[in-house]
Amino acid sequence: MSKKIGDVILDVQHISLRFGGVKALTDISFNVREHEVRAIIGPNGAGKSSMLNCINGVYTPTEGSIMFRGQTFSHMNSRQVAEMGIARTFQNLALFKGMSVIDNIMTGRNLRIKSNLFLQALRVGPAQAEEERHREFVEHIIDFLEIQAHRKTPVGQLPYGLQKRVDLGRALAMEPQVLLLDEPMAGMNLEEKQDMSRFILDVNDEFGTTIVLIEHDMGVVMDISDRVVVLDYGKKIGDGTPDEVRNNEEVIQAYLGTSH
Secondary structure, three states: OOOOOOOEEEEEEEEEEEEOOEEEEEEEEEEEEOOOEEEEEOOOOOOHHHHHHHHOOOOOOOEEEEEEOOEEEOOOOHHHHHHHOEEEEOOOOOOOOOOEHHHHHHHHHHHHOOOOHHHHHHOOHHHHHHHHHHHHHHHHHHHHOOOHHHOOOEHHHOOHHHHHHHHHHHHHOOOOOEEEEEOOOOOOOHHHHHHHHHHHHHHHHHHOOEEEEEOOOHHHHHHHOOEEEEEEOOEEEEEEOHHHHHOOHHHHHHHHOOOO
């Protein structure tokens, strides 16, 4: 790969997560380097979504720490994590189905809007100029994701693959340094998966965004990831390049089910 992978931007150290007596994650450590595509894989119930929820402030780990750009954060809520520069898409689309594509993506700009609500509502003076700047940025994302023809369409009327693209657009509107993608290709057909793979690589390349993704389609993971971390029953069982992970005996057993 010709792209330049940078220093560690996100460092996950000894994360454990318990809900009552149930251990969701046990002593998991891995890091993410700037500009890389880092995949988290594992069978169902491995703890992948719980891991993302710890990173983006939905859950507070029972033990361990997460460091972002050298700053350790604990007890952060999702908004604070987003303000630091970490955005997230969700497995189940959390879009506003009755709103247009452009208005859905605009909601991702909320963190960046400086003028107060009263001025925004009146659309006067600096608020109007600011909104125009934000709309310009959103239009750039719409062009980038090739959804110009659907700008004014209510999201609920779009096919599923395009709705997923709008969800990606809304996350990009936050201008994240790190983008967490929770099963971006779940429920997609082959063509939609190929499109989404291309967009993820383009986001990584053109925006310079670091990507952390959970994905079940192993073909996709092996094609687009720089490094892969493997979880099983809330424990880390593999970590390395796609080739290293592919040839890891413990990983093979976990996926074939022979270790249980």
